[in-house]
Amino acid sequence: MTKHQNNKICVVIGASHAGVNFAFALRREGWEGEIILYDADPILPYHRPPLSKAYLTSDDGIEKNLLKSAESYEKEGITLKLGVKVSSINRRKKHIVLNDGTEQSYDKLVLATGARPIMPPIPGLMSSNKIFPLRTAADVANIRTCLAESENKRVVVIGGGYIGLETAASLIKLGASVTVLEREERILARVTAPEMSAFFQNLHAENGVDIFTQKNVIAIETNNEEKLVKCDDGVSYTANIIIVGVGIHVNTEMAASAGLTIENGIKVDETAKTVDDDIYAIGDCTFHYNPHYDRFVRLESVQNAVDQAKVAAFAICGNETRYDTIPWFWSDQFDVKLQMVGLSQGYDQVILRKEADNEKCFSVWYFKVDHLLAVDAVNNAKAYVYGTKFIKSGDKIDKAKLEDPEVEFNPINLLAE
């Protein structure tokens, strides 16, 4: 970067995976001016994925889980303003306004505002205590404390998505008795094929989690230490603690008020830039174009946060760049490692690949005609890696060989002739 940028200020709203990785990437790319990160969360930025997994079951403090050490920010000259809420953006004057009315000017502004858990308008949900979402370290601290103090440790998890299921698995390890209530016909309905839903339903059953589907929660009643979670089919479930994992709201309000384009998130181009040349948006809050799938998507993932952060940092420093990563995700539940690559939406065929020697090791391949869209790999990093390579190369796969556990699993064997 040239010296004339010395006095420039880059302001980042949101200091989680996207915002923090952006700040460090921006410095690495040569930005010499100030970098100021704001976040309402008062804690030094931390890894979120472990919150529902290993972190929940450990006794660790959040300091074992930090994205970067306090010294790293200092060393790179990145200013962290934690526990500070930003209330608005003034694009004309190029400044943001904090909750206390203070203004902070910017030359470049990056929105990494993420998302917040949906707390559905179920009667009794907001008015009751011991009901938690799981998105922040504070949520986990509350859940841990509450569980430790609870005699019966009965937990109802509302929502059978990844957060709900990971949390259920962790709570079982902590000695809780756990019931998961899912509104759809199967768990993980929005994100995986029925084969995967069935596998995880069994896995949880084997480990003592009660999962009930087609359960629409209509009310929560609290009587002393016990809560009653009432469903519209007339059945009720008793709980001491309730976890809500029914999805997220994207934090787009501030961007919308500032007149930026909002669709299913803050709309950005392939360099993570919004309609304003000086404002970028990265991470969970963005609605962005993915060239591999030729459509705009919104993703809730670390991969997207980190990769968009790098793209924005490149672009702001004047380097040519384009976001073109194949999305990937992971989930850990009990002893099962699930790795996912690609976006399965729009698939018309699923191929289940089992491995001859291990029934807990398999993969689900999502195709649209002959085109591989995505792979879900269960305890099978090979399938994840091969899937990534095939999606990247676009090479045709011989589906009959893929499906045949007797055909040795490697990319060359799977190639269509």
Next chain:
Amino acid sequence: MAKITFITSDNESITIEGNSGSVMALAVENGIKGIDGDCGGVCSCATCHVHVRPEDMEKTGAASEIETDMLELDDNANEFSRLCCQLEIGDHLDGVVLKVAK
């Protein structure tokens, strides 16, 4: 306690003392360039790839099956490759030299 040396892609050599946790966490804490640890240390992202100095392979051991599989994503992987989130710090690692893969 173990002294671990990282050699970055700029050929900078940085030696850090660690007591516990993973080598990846130690590297991230100390801002070692090229060790990102995006997944937080669960062998899911392959962004903590290092080449172990050949004579130190005895101390670190070879990559596990899942590491080997994940390393297939990286063209620079070889028999000295490890994902350092899978290296637990202990006395046995004292003196190892790890070259950050690019």
